[in-house]
Each structure stands twice: as C-alpha cells, then as structure tokens.
Amino acid sequence: MSLRKLLTRKRKSERGVTLTEMMVVIVIIGLLSTIVVVNVLPLLGGAREDKVRADLATLEGSLTTFYATYGRYPSTDEGLEALVNPPEDDRVSARYAEEGFIQRLPDDPWGNAYQYLSPGEHGRFDVYSLGADGRPGGEGDNADIGNWEL
Known part of the structure; x- marks a missing residue:
C-alpha cells in the first residue's frame, strides 16, 4: 500500500x-x-381535578366561617364575592372582618369562576366548577365537580 492511500x-x-x-x-x-x-x-x-377539590374545600371552609360569624350563608345573589367584600346587608357589613374571609376568589383550572347556590340542590349550599367547557353537565374534563362530591 502506498503512503498516499494510508494517509487518505x-x-x-x-x-x-x-x-x-x-x-x-x-x-x-x-x-x-x-x-x-x-x-x-x-x-x-x-x-x-385535585386543584378543584382543594379550592372547593377552601371555599367551603370560608363559607362555614361566614356562617359562624353571621348565622347565615351568603345568598345566591351575594355569591362567593361576599367572602371577599362585605355584602350590601347592613347587619353584615357593620361587623364584616376587614380582611374578609378569603383574600381572593380562585378560578377553576380552566379559568372559569366557581358557581355558588344557597340554598343548594345538594346541601346547605353548593359550590362547583362547570368543568372545561364552562357549561352545566358533561363528561370527562367537561363534567361538573361540586362540594357535594368531597
């Protein structure tokens, strides 16, 4: 073999x-x-789903504290907003805790507001997420998840 072949x-x-x-x-x-x-x-x-359940437990605890303070739950019209800002009811707003019952209302994982009914269809009150589609009912990711399932 030549040197050239070896080098190339x-x-x-x-x-x-x-x-x-x-x-x-x-x-x-x-x-x-x-x-x-x-x-x-x-x-x-x-x-x-885990985030929804954690949020529902937090909201349920805040609603229970509201009830313990005022002897009633916020009405459906007052909604969950009553946990952050005092409702129009003078009896409640006069004794309303300055920091509220929760710092801010969480949104569900799909960016929608949690729904609230008082009295509820499943208990004293219902707090629930409408799921991914933001509409009542549905299956899978679109299914409603409520505090009655906790």
Missing part, C-alpha cells in the same frame, strides 16, 4: 453516520416521545 484512508470510526442510522435514531426518539406523552397527559387531568 479514514478509519471506520471517522466515517460518520449513514442516513439509515439517523432515521433509526429519529424513529426511536419519536416512539419514546409518544410513550411519555401518552403516560403524562392523563396525569394533567387528575391534577386539575
């Missing part, structure tokens, strides 16, 4: 990767990504 001949490890090898790697990455997405997406739905 590349080692097997220096040749680089072929198109086939690159395609195999891309397919493997795609498969792994699909597996991760399929396993992680359902967990996001569960996290949203």
Whole structure:
C-alpha cells in the first residue's frame, strides 16, 4: 500500500453516520416521545381535578366561617364575592372582618369562576366548577365537580 492511500484512508470510526442510522435514531426518539406523552397527559387531568377539590374545600371552609360569624350563608345573589367584600346587608357589613374571609376568589383550572347556590340542590349550599367547557353537565374534563362530591 502506498503512503498516499494510508494517509487518505479514514478509519471506520471517522466515517460518520449513514442516513439509515439517523432515521433509526429519529424513529426511536419519536416512539419514546409518544410513550411519555401518552403516560403524562392523563396525569394533567387528575391534577386539575385535585386543584378543584382543594379550592372547593377552601371555599367551603370560608363559607362555614361566614356562617359562624353571621348565622347565615351568603345568598345566591351575594355569591362567593361576599367572602371577599362585605355584602350590601347592613347587619353584615357593620361587623364584616376587614380582611374578609378569603383574600381572593380562585378560578377553576380552566379559568372559569366557581358557581355558588344557597340554598343548594345538594346541601346547605353548593359550590362547583362547570368543568372545561364552562357549561352545566358533561363528561370527562367537561363534567361538573361540586362540594357535594368531597
């Protein structure tokens, strides 16, 4: 073998990767990504439901404190806003706690306001999220989640 051939001949490890090898790697990455997405997406739905349940428990506690202070729950017209700002009722506003019963009203994980009924259809009061679609009823992510389910 001539010296020129020896100098220009590349080692097997220096040749680089072929198109086939690159395609195999891309397919493997795609498969792994699909597996991760399929396993992680359902967990996001569960996290949203957990947030709703935690918010409902907080709102329920604030409503119970309101009841203990005034002997009544806010009316449907006063709504959950009565936990943050004093209602128009002079008997309540005169004794209203300066900091309110909750700092601010949370939104559900889909960015909608929680709904409130007093008296409720399921108990003394109902606090609930209308789900992802923001409309009553539904299934899956669109299902209503209420304090009667806690």
